[in-house]
Amino acid sequence: MKYRPILRRIFLSACLLGLPWAASANPPNCAFEGHGGKPGFAPDRLPPFLxxxxxxxxxxxxxTELLKTxxxxxxxxxxxxxxxxxxxxxxxxxSDYSDDKAKTLVEADAPALMEVAIGHARLDHAIFELLTTDQRRQAQENLANFKERFGKP
Known part of the structure; x- marks a missing residue:
């Protein structure tokens, strides 16, 4: 049972990671039903915090090179x-739902979801490091505006 809060955080983080892209006026290709394309970053589209x-x-x-690689x-x-x-x-x-089955699914995929969350953070940080001081301030303002509009994750 000690893993439940950790798994909940990982799952929620993975779900919330898509929110900045969804709020973007220029969203990347995604794999959600009806949108087509492949999951992940589109190297020709910049992250919305930019x-x-x-x-x-x-x-x-x-x-662009970071987004590609x-x-x-x-x-x-x-x-x-x-x-x-x-x-x-x-x-x-x-009708087959049970908390135990849901927990089993989440636990099985938690490592992959955690790797994706860390990968997104690593990529965002690498991009952030390329920015000047003023650009970093603007990026942080963009993130603050996003949190203000959509609530804190």
Whole structure:
């Protein structure tokens, strides 16, 4: 039972990671039903926390390269996470539901979901490190505005 709060945090973090992309006026391709495309980052689209920030060409090139390389590594893990959420949703809307079955599904996929969450954080940090002091301030303001609009995760 000591794992329950940890698993809950991992699952909620994985679900909430998609919110900034969903709120973006320029969302990346995703694997959710009806949207098509592959999960993960689209290297031709910048993360929404960079909206309104003027980047020079060198920064854009480096960020695109990060999105390609690290995004590719996350793609398979993100698909695993998507399949886990899909299985959990299918279970939730079936007559076969039980907390034990739901817990088993979440526990089985928790390592992949955790890797995706850490991978997203690592990628965001690598992008943040490429920004100037003023650009970092703007990115933090964008995140604060997002939290204000959609509530704190």
């Amino acid at each position: 909206n309104g920030i003027s980047l020079d060409e060198a920064q854009k090139t480096k960020i 690290q995004g590719e590594a996350l793609r398979g893990k993100a698909e695993t996470g998507h399949q886990a959420r899909k299985k959990l949703m299918e279970l939730a809307f079936s």
